[in-house]
Amino acid sequence: MKLDAWHSLSLRRTLLLVLFPGLLLVVGAELWSTWRTALDAANAAYDRSLLGAIKAMDANISTASGGLGVELPYRMLEFFELTANGRVYYRVATEDGLVEVGNADLPPPRRPLVTEQPQFSDASYFDEPVRVGSYARVLDRPLAGHPAPQRIVIQVAETLQSRQAFTRALVLQSLARDLALVIAAAGLLVLAVGWALRPLARLRTEVQARRAQDLRPISPQGIPADVRPLVEAINHHVERNRQQTEARRRFVDDASHQLRTPLATLVTQVGFALRESNPALQREALAAIKSQLDETVRQTNQMLALARTDSAELVPEQVDLDALAQEVTREWWAEARAGGIDLGLEPARGAVRVLAQPTLLKEALSNLLHNAIRYTPRGGRVTVQVRSAGPRAWIAVVDDGPGIQPEELARAGERFFRGSNVRLPGTGLGLSIVKSIVERLGGELLLAPGPEARGLRATISMPAIESGGEVRA
């Protein structure tokens, strides 16, 4: 929960807050390891010279007299003190302590000595840290009076100045290098973050500078790949808003356009009916008014349907096209029979399914059938076909009515477009509702002349669903 608060910090701050202490930790660990390595290296190197001093001391031990004498190699020790840059201590003793020469209280070796194997350990001598080298060997012959072979222990100790200087130099070098690295890394980080964030600042000024009505998508050009999905999501969101606003605007346009004329007509007709005293004529006028009202009600319903398809929430489900076509066609049989039209259905005889919202698809098919039955003359034919081919499935309504002029086919489906060859009253909204629904469902509306270049073939084409349930690509 607390970590979430971090997410609202600026990227620059977060990166610096995480990376800078992180880098310092890494540098700390690295320095510690350098120090250990340097210490090991210093000990390896200086222990060798300590062993040299032990060997020199050993060479000066004499047991020729039966006793034990040590010619102290002072010259060598002095030389050694010079190179060791500090003080040097020594102790030569038999293991039983009978003989002890040198710095008697030099700390003993930490572990039991193995004969002729030098041992080095850190210790403290007179409150001063020292490195002690210890070495034991068996005397060539035991001291006079000693029955068994006897070991002699030689110890040389030095103060740590030169080792420490060596280690310090190495660690300081490493520290300088690491500090340079941290500073360079921090600098690069600041530069890189600043540079990476610049497109976002540009984006901000660009969006701020827009006018309220400007709902064009934001250009993802030059936007970092990480932020591009965000820009795309916002674009998508804005686009949906734009479409809804557009739909609303269209509805207002449609309503004002479509309702003004019929209402004006109705006012005129009602006025006429009121003035007419002849009951027969008055009745005729009332019939005309009813016809006008029926038409206005239908238009209003269509406009509302269109507005709904523009803005309704989509809840798609699997739809069996055969079943849907059959249901809708059955609804229109009575109307077709009244108009003397032969309405037929040619199902696919196989599961043809699409992903769609069934109510909307029914509305679209109903509209197509309404158009076909209305414009096809008495005695004509209207056929509903369900087919699938490859990845597509479709429902087509084929009639042998007047059709649409080939040059007007491209404009058919636009709002309020009406074919030049129709005389019947209409809104010019039917096809545009179908087109709107089909496009909303992810399909397309194809308009073409019917068989033998007569009538119209209106096809709703949609991506088919395979038996597994997947929409084919």
Place this chain on the structure above:
Amino acid sequence: MNRKAALMTLVLACAAATAVAGPLDKTECIAPAKPGGGFDLTCKLAQSSLMQGKFVADPMRITYMPGGIGAVAYNAIVAQRPAEANTIVAFSGGSLLNLAQGKFGRYNENDVHWLAAVGSDFGAIIVAEGSPLKSMKDLVAAVKADPTKVVFGAGGTVGSQDWMKAALTARSAGLNPKSMRFVAFEGGGEAITALQGGHVQVYSGDASEAEQQMKAGAKIRVLAVMSDKRLEGSLAGVPTAKEQGFDIEWPIIRGFYVGPKVSDADYKVWADTFSKMMATPEFNKLRVERGLFPFAKTGPELDAYVKARVAYYRTLAKDFGLNVAVAK
């Protein structure tokens, strides 16, 4: 009289020359250190006195067996050469101190025949000629200022008599003896060499030894002697520790012992010879030359003295918290 005396001399000389298996034939003195120290001095006194007094026919041979301020030699005599009647071994008060602390291995003061004490010496505080230290007070001040800067050299390790002298000095100045920096040497000769080389700053050695070394040209200076009154001879100008306000006396007897299996007869020959020799003025002259003060004891008298002395050292070692050997 003259003839008689000459005859006597001849008889004595013949007896010495013909006594092939006698203890005084082909004599050897073991100095349990390297040449140049107090043991060497003791052996050399016996060597020249015996020769000058014609108590031996051939000059006494001096051999050196360094190791543990006499410990190695003591072990060698008791364990390996216990019946060598013609070998005497030099000892000093330091040897007795070590015996008291059990530093001579598994042996104690009852394991040899104590033969003769030929003189006494006194502890001395010695520095290099060019040392900035001019008195005991300077020394104590320097130790108090920085104990690590003043390194004490000593013949023998912690608990040896040289250490004991330094420790007594430190104690009388109110310092902890264990805080002193200390370097052990195999005898006083080495210590004086190290002193002149600047490897140690102070050597708590012996007065006679210092006097001998100075005569031989060593560049050293004596700060104090640990005697009850000023010494005679060339060290007469050196004040005692007491004079300088430090109540320390450290006499050191020097003498000889022989192996435990040397027969009573041979032991008696040696003891009588030493008694006779030490009564001569020639011996006294040689003793004074070597800076030793009169202290002549032989036989049972010495034996009793040695044992009393070891008992005293036991209590002293106890005072300093050192290891103490159990008396048998």
